[in-house]
Amino acid sequence: MSHTLLIIEDDASLNQMLQLHFEDAGYRVEGVKSCTGGLGLLRKSAFDLILLDQQLPDGTGLELLRQLCSEDPGQAIVMMTGQHDLELAIQAIKEGAADFIHKPIKIDQLQIVVDRVLENRRLSREVEALQPDPLDRVEQRGLIGRSEAMLQVSKEIALCATSNANVLIGGESGTGKEVVARLIHTHSGRSGPFVAVNCAAIVDTLLESELFGHEKGAFTGAVGRKPGKFELAQDGTLFLDEIGELAPQLQAKLLRAIQEQVFERVGGTQQITTNARIIAATHRDLFAEAAAGRFREDLAYRLKVVSIQLPPLRERREDIPLLAKALMERIAHKIHKPVLQITDQALAKLQSHDWPGNVRELENLLTQALVQARANVLTPDLLPFRESSAPPPPDPPTEADTLPVLRTLDQLEAEHIQRVLNHTGGHKGKSCDILGISRPALDRKIKKYELTLP
Numbered sequence: 001m002s003h004t005l006l007i008i009e010d011d012a013s014l015n016q017m018l019q020l021h022f023e024d025a026g027y028r029v030e031g032v033k034s035c036t037g038g039l040g041l042l043r044k045s046a047f048d049l050i051l052l053d054q055q056l057p058d059g060t061g062l063e064l065l066r067q068l069c070s071e072d073p074g075q076a077i078v079m080m081t082g083q084h085d086l087e088l089a090i091q092a093i094k095e096g097a098a099d100f101i102h103k104p105i106k107i108d109q110l111q112i113v114v115d116r117v118l119e120n121r122r123l124s125r126e127v128e129a130l131q132p133d134p135l136d137r138v139e140q141r142g143l144i145g146r147s148e149a150m151l152q153v154s155k156e157i158a159l160c161a162t163s164n165a166n167v168l169i170g171g172e173s174g175t176g177k178e179v180v181a182r183l184i185h186t187h188s189g190r191s192g193p194f195v196a197v198n199c200a201a202i203v204d205t206l207l208e209s210e211l212f213g214h215e216k217g218a219f220t221g222a223v224g225r226k227p228g229k230f231e232l233a234q235d236g237t238l239f240l241d242e243i244g245e246l247a248p249q250l251q252a253k254l255l256r257a258i259q260e261q262v263f264e265r266v267g268g269t270q271q272i273t274t275n276a277r278i279i280a281a282t283h284r285d286l287f288a289e290a291a292a293g294r295f296r297e298d299l300a301y302r303l304k305v306v307s308i309q310l311p312p313l314r315e316r317r318e319d320i321p322l323l324a325k326a327l328m329e330r331i332a333h334k335i336h337k338p339v340l341q342i343t344d345q346a347l348a349k350l351q352s353h354d355w356p357g358n359v360r361e362l363e364n365l366l367t368q369a370l371v372q373a374r375a376n377v378l379t380p381d382l383l384p385f386r387e388s389s390a391p392p393p394p395d396p397p398t399e400a401d402t403l404p405v406l407r408t409l410d411q412l413e414a415e416h417i418q419r420v421l422n423h424t425g426g427h428k429g430k431s432c433d434i435l436g437i438s439r440p441a442l443d444r445k446i447k448k449y450e451l452t453l454p
Contacts, residue, residue, distance in 0.1 A: 003118060006047040007031040008038040008064070009080065010056050014105065018051065021107055022114075035059040042068070047075075049118060051110075052097075054081035054088070062092060069096030076121045078113055080105065087438060094433060120159065143179060144326045145319030149311040153180065160306045161187035166258070168243075168303045169281040171310030174360030177281035178241060180308060184279060185237040192236025192276070195229050200242035208250055209266050212257070218267025230263055233276035243303065244284035244295065255299045278303065287426070287454055309425070313355040313362065320351045323359065324366060328378070331367050340370060342378040349380045414449035417442075426453035 005022050009015040010033040019031045030047070032038050035058050038050070050068070054061040061079055068075055079092045082103040089100045098117040101110055143150060160167055161184050169177045178196065185194040202210055209218070213228030229238055240246075246254065257263040258278055262271045280303045289295035313320070324342060332339045355361050369382040417435065424430040432442050445451070 002026050002028050003048040004028045004046070005030070005114075006038065006041060006050045008033075008035070008050065008056065008061070009053040010034065011053070014103075017107075018105070018110075021111075025111070033057070035064045038064065039067075048121070049076045049078065049098075049114060051078050051080060051114075054079060054083065062088070062095065065092060065097055066095050074121075076117050078110075078117060090432065090438065143176060143183070144323045145316055146322065147311075147316040147319045149316050150319060153308060153310060156306075156308045157183050157187070160184065160308075162189060163306075164277055165305040166278040166280070166303055167306045167308060168286070169279065169308045169310065170285075171281075171283065172312045172358055173283050174358035175310040175312060176359050177310060178239065180310065181237070181239045181279045181281060185239075185277075188237065188277065190236050190277065192234050193232065194237050194239065195233040195276075196239040196241060197229050198241045200245040204247040204250070207247070208253070211250070211254070212263050212265055213268075214266035215268040218265070222267065225265070228263075228265065230257060230274045230276055231272065234274065236276060238276040238278055240278065240280040242282060243280040244282035244286060244289060246295075248294070248296075251296045251299050255296060255302060258299075258302050285454060291452070307425075313358045317351045320362070321347050324350055324362065327363050327366050328370065331363070331370050335367070335371060337370060337373075338376060340373055340376055340378045343380070346378050346380045346383060349383050353385055410449070413445070414451065417445055417449065418451050421446075421451060422454055 003026075005027045007015055007018050007022075007029065009018065009031070012033065015031045015033065019029045022029045030041055030045075032041060033056075035056050038052075041047075042050075052061045052065060056064070061081070065077055065079065068077060073096065075096075076098045077096065079089075079097045079100045080103060081088065081100075092100050098120070099113050101113055143154065157180060167181075167184060169180050171177055181196075182194055197207075197210060199207065209222075209226065209228065211228050211230060213226050213231055214222050216222055216224050253263070257274060261274050263274060264271060284295075286295050286300040286304070287297065290297035290300055313323075324347065328342065329339050350362070357364070365383060365385070366378075368384070369378055372382055417431075420431050420434050424434070428439060428442055432439055435442065437445075446453075
């Protein structure tokens with residue numbers, strides 16, 4: 001099925017040239033020269049993508065962009081402008097533009113942008129397929145939920161799944177990092193297997209052999225050749241769980257295997273090629289670990305080509321009812337018991353808990369409850385924990401506490417920018433959005449105040 005494209009551009013020759021190019025490429029194209037004309041067509045028909053000029057005779061493209069995105073946040077719009085204004089580009093992206101291109105238009109470059117935007121739109125529409133029905137077969141049990149945080153995670157999975165980029169999944173223990181890794185692999189189209197290694201569960205002396213394999217006689221007990229996980233994951237995905245626990249002596253060898261895509265078995269000299277895609281997971285901040293000298297920074301960058309951060313369960317409490325019901329269905333099947341109903345009081349009790357163990361803790365608690373249940377209803381008395389109580393009131397301030405601490409404006413600005421950088425995990429684009437400044441301005445302030453990126 002051909003894509004539909006709307007061009008809103010008041011330069012008649014450019015408008016016609018774009019129409020001819022995209023019609024030749026198989027698109028169904030409409031062209032208008034004003035905001036009013038564009039709105040008129042959009043009231044009658046839907047378009048897969050809009051090419052929108054900034055300077056129009058009856059308004060600006062930015063104003064029209066703002067209106068269109070408020071009416072349809074999913075509309076794909078590429079802004080075009082003759083102004084080389086970084087602030088305008090940033091504002092357009094913030095207002096909802098999918099991309100931004102400067103004039104004079106290079107048609108090959110524009111085609112690449114259009115192809116990418118349309119592909120991202122297609123992938124975004126597949127998010128629903130990645131998000132299971134609450135009582136679906138629970139293959140994605142750690143991702144069940146309709147919270148904004150989990151919808152964002154699903155979108156990130158959809159966008160990165162079909163690429164070959166390495167992925168680093170962050171989050172507290174029990175949030176479902178391996179579930180996300182398996183989903184990425186499932187939707188990657190790779191023909192090879194999903195192979196998992198828990199770097200924290202294997203002693204350092206054996207982990208090198210586990211990862212890279214060994215030759216016969218390489219060490220005591222090596223009675224034959226053994227392929228490692230890198231070999232087993234050929235054409236597939238190698239999942240390195242708890243990568244932050246990897247011993248320093250293995251980090252260099254792992255870096256080479258990822259960077260050069262070659263390795264040797266322990267005790268061997270033959271170079272073996274690997275094409276396994278690497279997905280790593282950790283509850284640690286690898287760059288903070290690198291700053292402390294416990295992790296190689298170059299390895300952290302190699303692993304974190306794409307980053308997905310999973311929220312703790314306490315930050316998405318609205319998902320707990322759906323998640324609990326889906327887990328109960330899976331657990332009931334596993335222990336050969338009928339699926340129980342859960343009372344509103346029991347659900348309220350689950351939502352009141354802080355879940356330091358996250359989804360894993362919830363699953364364990366529900367398993368215990370279902371095993372002990374004697375009726376067909378799960379009630380609050382089967383949930384053996386107390387609701388989280390309100391934190392104790394702070395101690396009354398002392399005289400010293402009430403004395404104002406006066407700082408210079410530079411000190412306050414530096415502290416605020418550092419807090420924002422910490423909040424975004426060092427993401428400069430997001431930091432610029434929060435601070436309301438341009439990327440060059442942020443770079444100057446980072447240098448001026450000698451700030452650190454997480």
